[in-house]
Amino acid sequence: MWYLSILQHFRRLLRPQRRLAIFEACLIGLVSALAAVLLKSGVGWLGAWRVQTSFLLPAWFVLPGVGLSFGFLAGWLVERVAPETSGSGIPQVKAVLANVPIALDLRVALVKLVGGILALGSGLALGREGPTVQVSAALASQLSRWFPTSPDHRRQLIAAGAGAGLAAAFNTPIAGVLFVVEELLQDFSGFTLGTAILASFIGAVVSRVLGGRSLDLNLALTASKTNFFVQDIPFYLVLGILAGLLGALFNRGIISSLTVYRRSLRFGLPARVGLAGLVSGVIVAMLPLAFRDNTGLREILITGEASWSIAAIAFLSQFILVLVAYGSGVPGGLFAPALTLGAALGYLVGIGEHSVLLPLGIESGLPITFALAGMGAFFTAVARVPITGIIIVFEMTTDFNLVLPLMIGSVTSYLVAEKLVPGSLYDKLLEWNGITIKKESSPEGIMTSLTAKDVMQQQVETLDAEMPLDEAMQAFARSHHRGFPVLEDSKLVGIVTQSDLLKIRDRNLGNDIYLKEIMTPVPMTVTPIHTLRNVLYLLDRYQISRLPVVDGRKLIGIITRGDIIRAEADHLNCDNGTPGIRPQPSYVVYQTRSPSTGRGRLLVPVANPETAAILLQMAAAIARDRHYEIDCVQVMLIPRHSSPSETEVRTAKSRRLLRQAEVLAKKWQIPLHTQIRVTHDVAQAILETINEQHIDLILMGWKGNTSTPGRIFGNVVDTVIRQASCEVILVKLGTPQPSFNRWLVPMAGGPNSPLAIKLLPALITLGKDPQIRLTQVFKTSELKPDMSVSEQAIRHLMRRRKLSSTVVALPVQANSVAEGVINLVKTEGYDVVILGASREGLLQQAIQGNIPEAIASGVESTVILVRGAINN
Missing domain, CATH: 1.10.3080.10 (Clc chloride channel)
Known part of the structure; x- marks a missing residue:
C-alpha cells in the first residue's frame, strides 16, 4: 500500500x-x-x-x-x-x-x-x-x-x-x-x-x-465568583463524608446493575441497551425540561440557577438513570455522571450551610463553590483518583478559591469510600468480567499482609518466675535460645536473656536468688494481629531479637527476626505450605474469549479426551435450548510447594483439547470461552471459575464411583456440589458406547424433579428416535401412587416442545427407589437415567446408602444427576 x-x-x-x-x-x-x-x-x-x-x-x-x-x-x-x-x-x-x-x-x-x-x-x-x-x-x-x-x-x-x-x-x-x-x-x-x-x-x-473555545485560560465555567471562608471547613468535611458514602454506594450499584441485567434480563445486548433507552426516556419525560440535556443540567447546578428541589431531584434521578444505563452494557462512561452527581450533592450541602449560618448572622460560602467542590469529591469517591479529581475541576474552572475546598472534600471522600468499598471501580469491573490484574509482589507486600500469628512459633520454651537462678542457667546451657519468656500463673510477667545473666555475674550475686528478681519485667510484646511491618519496627526500635505474642496476658507464641526472614524467603520461593497462610488461588495461563451474546453461562470442565466430545455435545444442546454461552476450562495440577502464578507448565496438550471444543462450538454457532488454569486444587479452581465468570450452570463428568474415604462422588465433585451456588449437572457416561434414545426419569415429587424435566427437551436432541418414561417407585405395602405429578410433567413437555417421541408415565413397585430404578434399567434396557436431587440428597448417607450414587454405580447406562441453584 x-x-x-x-x-x-x-x-x-x-x-x-x-x-x-x-x-x-x-x-x-x-x-x-x-x-x-x-x-x-x-x-x-x-x-x-x-x-x-x-x-x-x-x-x-x-x-x-x-x-x-x-x-x-x-x-x-x-x-x-x-x-x-x-x-x-x-x-x-x-x-x-x-x-x-x-x-x-x-x-x-x-x-x-x-x-x-x-x-x-x-x-x-x-x-x-x-x-x-x-x-x-x-x-x-x-x-x-x-x-x-x-x-x-x-x-x-x-x-x-x-x-x-x-x-x-x-x-x-x-x-x-x-x-x-x-x-x-x-x-x-x-x-x-x-x-x-x-x-x-x-x-x-x-x-x-x-471545540469552539479560545486558548484564553481565564475562561471559567462559572460567570459568578466563588468564595471560601474558615467557617465553611466543617461543611466541606460533611460534603466529603457524604460523597464518600454515596460514591461507595454508587460503585456497589454499578456492579449490582450489571449482575441484574446479566442474570435477570437474559437477552442480547441490542435489546438490553434498547430497554435501557426506553426506561430512561420514560423517566426523563416525567422530569422538568432541564433534565433533557445532561450537560445543561450540570451547568445549571454550577452557575447557581437551580433551587434545592431541582438539585435533589437531579441527584436522585441521575443516580437511578446511570445505573439503568450502565448495567445494559451501553458504550458510555461514568466520569460525567459522577461530576453531575457531585455538583448536585455539593449544591445541596451549600444550601444547607446557608440555611444554618444565615439565621446566626455568619457569612457562608456560595452554593456554587460547594457544587464545584462536590464534583471533585464525588468523582474521587467513584474513580479513587484524588489528585486527578482535584486537578480536573481546578483546570475546568481555573479558580484558585477552589483549591482548598477541593482538597478537603476529595481527600475526605477518598478515605471514606476506600474504607467502605476498597479498591478501584475499574478493577472491580474487570473482576466482574473474569479478568484479574495481577499486581507485582514484593517483600513490602508480605510485611503488610502477614501478621504475627501467621509467622510466630507456637511451641515456646518458657521459665517459671519462681525458678532458682542455677536452674535458669542450666536451661540456657541446654538450649540454643538466648532468651526465655517468664511466666507466673500461666501469664507472661517478664523476659530473661543472656544479657541479664551477665549483669548478675558483674554484680557478684549469689545463685540462691529467683528468676523474677533478675528478669526484665513488663516486656515489650505484640498481639496476633500485628503485621510483620509493626513487629520489625519494634525489634529495630528497641534493639531486641524476639517478641512474645500475647492474647491479653496469655502467651500464645514468640516471633524472632529469623522467623521474619524465613517468611520473606518462603514468599520469594513461593513456598505456601506454612500452616495458617492462605493457599494461593489458581492462575489462568491461557484463555480465549468470544462475544458475550448469551443469556447465561454454562461451564464444562474437560479433563478426559475420550469423554470431552460427548460432554461438549450435551453442553451445546443445553446452551442452544437456553441461549447460553459455554465456558470450557482445563485444570492443570502442580505440586503444593510451587506457585500457580510462577510455575512453568506445558499447555500444548490442554490447548489441543480446548481447540476440539472450539471447533465444535463454531460448528454449532455457540459463543465459547476457553481457559487453562494452574492450581493446587481442582475443585477450588472450578469454584473460582464459577464465581469469576458468573456461571449459571456447570456440567461435569463423573466415572461412577469413588474410592476416597468419606466421599460420595469424590473430592472434586463433592466439593463442587456443596459449594457451587449455580445449577449442577453431573454425568456418568454409559459403557461401552453411550446412547441417548431410551430415557428413564424417576419422579419423586421433590423440588428438583422439575429440573430434570426442564432439561429433557434439550438433551433428547442427542438421540435419533427418543422414547421417554416417567416413573414413580412405590413399595409393596403402599397404595399405588398418585401419578398427577408425572402427568403434569408430560403436559409441560408437550407445551415446551412438540415431541415426536413417545412419552409415558408408569409406576413401578420395589423395596427402594434405587432398587426399582436399577431393575427397570436392566430389564427394559434404558439408555439414560436422569435424576433431580438437592445438594443434601446428593451427599447425604442414609442407612441404604446414597440413592443417586447407588443408581449410578448399579447400572451401565448413562446417569445424569441434576441439582438446582442454591444460595450459600
Whole structure:
C-alpha cells in the first residue's frame, strides 16, 4: 500500500527512538483531539435534535422512542462488530496495559465512536469521557502497530493516548497526565511522563481550538465568583463524608446493575441497551425540561440557577438513570455522571450551610463553590483518583478559591469510600468480567499482609518466675535460645536473656536468688494481629531479637527476626505450605474469549479426551435450548510447594483439547470461552471459575464411583456440589458406547424433579428416535401412587416442545427407589437415567446408602444427576 512506504520513510527520518517517541506523542495528541471533537459534536448534534423534537412532539413519545431505537442500534453495532467496546472503556484500556489480551485497534475505535454517538445522543445518562479515553487509546495502539516498537514502549503510548483522550474531553491537560500515572500505569518514569504530557497538551489545545473555545485560560465555567471562608471547613468535611458514602454506594450499584441485567434480563445486548433507552426516556419525560440535556443540567447546578428541589431531584434521578444505563452494557462512561452527581450533592450541602449560618448572622460560602467542590469529591469517591479529581475541576474552572475546598472534600471522600468499598471501580469491573490484574509482589507486600500469628512459633520454651537462678542457667546451657519468656500463673510477667545473666555475674550475686528478681519485667510484646511491618519496627526500635505474642496476658507464641526472614524467603520461593497462610488461588495461563451474546453461562470442565466430545455435545444442546454461552476450562495440577502464578507448565496438550471444543462450538454457532488454569486444587479452581465468570450452570463428568474415604462422588465433585451456588449437572457416561434414545426419569415429587424435566427437551436432541418414561417407585405395602405429578410433567413437555417421541408415565413397585430404578434399567434396557436431587440428597448417607450414587454405580447406562441453584 502507498501509505506503508510513507510510514517507512517517517521511521527512517525520525530515528533515533526518542525523536520517534516525540513524533508519536504529538500524533497521538492530534488524533485523540480530533476523535474527542468528533464524538462531542456527534453527541451534541444528536442530543440537540432529540431535545428539540421533544418540544415539537409529545415528550412521552419522542424520548422513549429515540432511546429505544438508537439504543438498540448502538447495542447491535457493538455486539456484531466489536463487543470489546461495551461499557466505559477505561477498564478495557487498563486491562490492555496489564498485558491482558483484549482487542484495542482501529476497529474498536470506530465502533466505540459511532456507538457512543448513538447511545449518548439518544439520552442515556452516561458520559463521553470514558469512550473518548478508549477511542484515543485504541488509535494510539493502532499507531504503535504502524510504527513497531517494544512492548513497554507500546504500553506507554497507549497510556499517553488514554491521557490525551481525557485531556481532550475535558480540556484538562494536567488531569490527563495525572490520570495516566495515578490510575492506569502507576509509573512516574521520565519517558511515561514525557509522552503523556506532550500528548495531553496537544490533545487539550487542539480540542479547545476546534471545540469552539479560545486558548484564553481565564475562561471559567462559572460567570459568578466563588468564595471560601474558615467557617465553611466543617461543611466541606460533611460534603466529603457524604460523597464518600454515596460514591461507595454508587460503585456497589454499578456492579449490582450489571449482575441484574446479566442474570435477570437474559437477552442480547441490542435489546438490553434498547430497554435501557426506553426506561430512561420514560423517566426523563416525567422530569422538568432541564433534565433533557445532561450537560445543561450540570451547568445549571454550577452557575447557581437551580433551587434545592431541582438539585435533589437531579441527584436522585441521575443516580437511578446511570445505573439503568450502565448495567445494559451501553458504550458510555461514568466520569460525567459522577461530576453531575457531585455538583448536585455539593449544591445541596451549600444550601444547607446557608440555611444554618444565615439565621446566626455568619457569612457562608456560595452554593456554587460547594457544587464545584462536590464534583471533585464525588468523582474521587467513584474513580479513587484524588489528585486527578482535584486537578480536573481546578483546570475546568481555573479558580484558585477552589483549591482548598477541593482538597478537603476529595481527600475526605477518598478515605471514606476506600474504607467502605476498597479498591478501584475499574478493577472491580474487570473482576466482574473474569479478568484479574495481577499486581507485582514484593517483600513490602508480605510485611503488610502477614501478621504475627501467621509467622510466630507456637511451641515456646518458657521459665517459671519462681525458678532458682542455677536452674535458669542450666536451661540456657541446654538450649540454643538466648532468651526465655517468664511466666507466673500461666501469664507472661517478664523476659530473661543472656544479657541479664551477665549483669548478675558483674554484680557478684549469689545463685540462691529467683528468676523474677533478675528478669526484665513488663516486656515489650505484640498481639496476633500485628503485621510483620509493626513487629520489625519494634525489634529495630528497641534493639531486641524476639517478641512474645500475647492474647491479653496469655502467651500464645514468640516471633524472632529469623522467623521474619524465613517468611520473606518462603514468599520469594513461593513456598505456601506454612500452616495458617492462605493457599494461593489458581492462575489462568491461557484463555480465549468470544462475544458475550448469551443469556447465561454454562461451564464444562474437560479433563478426559475420550469423554470431552460427548460432554461438549450435551453442553451445546443445553446452551442452544437456553441461549447460553459455554465456558470450557482445563485444570492443570502442580505440586503444593510451587506457585500457580510462577510455575512453568506445558499447555500444548490442554490447548489441543480446548481447540476440539472450539471447533465444535463454531460448528454449532455457540459463543465459547476457553481457559487453562494452574492450581493446587481442582475443585477450588472450578469454584473460582464459577464465581469469576458468573456461571449459571456447570456440567461435569463423573466415572461412577469413588474410592476416597468419606466421599460420595469424590473430592472434586463433592466439593463442587456443596459449594457451587449455580445449577449442577453431573454425568456418568454409559459403557461401552453411550446412547441417548431410551430415557428413564424417576419422579419423586421433590423440588428438583422439575429440573430434570426442564432439561429433557434439550438433551433428547442427542438421540435419533427418543422414547421417554416417567416413573414413580412405590413399595409393596403402599397404595399405588398418585401419578398427577408425572402427568403434569408430560403436559409441560408437550407445551415446551412438540415431541415426536413417545412419552409415558408408569409406576413401578420395589423395596427402594434405587432398587426399582436399577431393575427397570436392566430389564427394559434404558439408555439414560436422569435424576433431580438437592445438594443434601446428593451427599447425604442414609442407612441404604446414597440413592443417586447407588443408581449410578448399579447400572451401565448413562446417569445424569441434576441439582438446582442454591444460595450459600
